[in-house]
Amino acid sequence: MGAVVTAVIAIAAVVLGWITIEMACKPCLDSGRRAMDRALDPNYDPDEPTAAAAAANEPLLANLSAAALAKAI
Secondary structure: OHHHHHHHHHHHHHHHHHHHHHHHOHHHHHHHHHHHHHHHOOOOOOOOOOHHHHHHOOOOOOOOOHHHHHHHO
């Protein structure tokens, strides 16, 4: 009976340790899991531009008309 109790306590300690690590390192683990999901996705093309990259290449004043631009200056 003592071996069963010891095994249950050891398993509970491992589970609680796992939960503690998951909670403490959540941001790092989440970004790593996203990177792995993206790397293992067969539809992911690293050469395809993303919406964020396309928005970064747009000029800052692209949506302003000439009148609004003159007024801003």
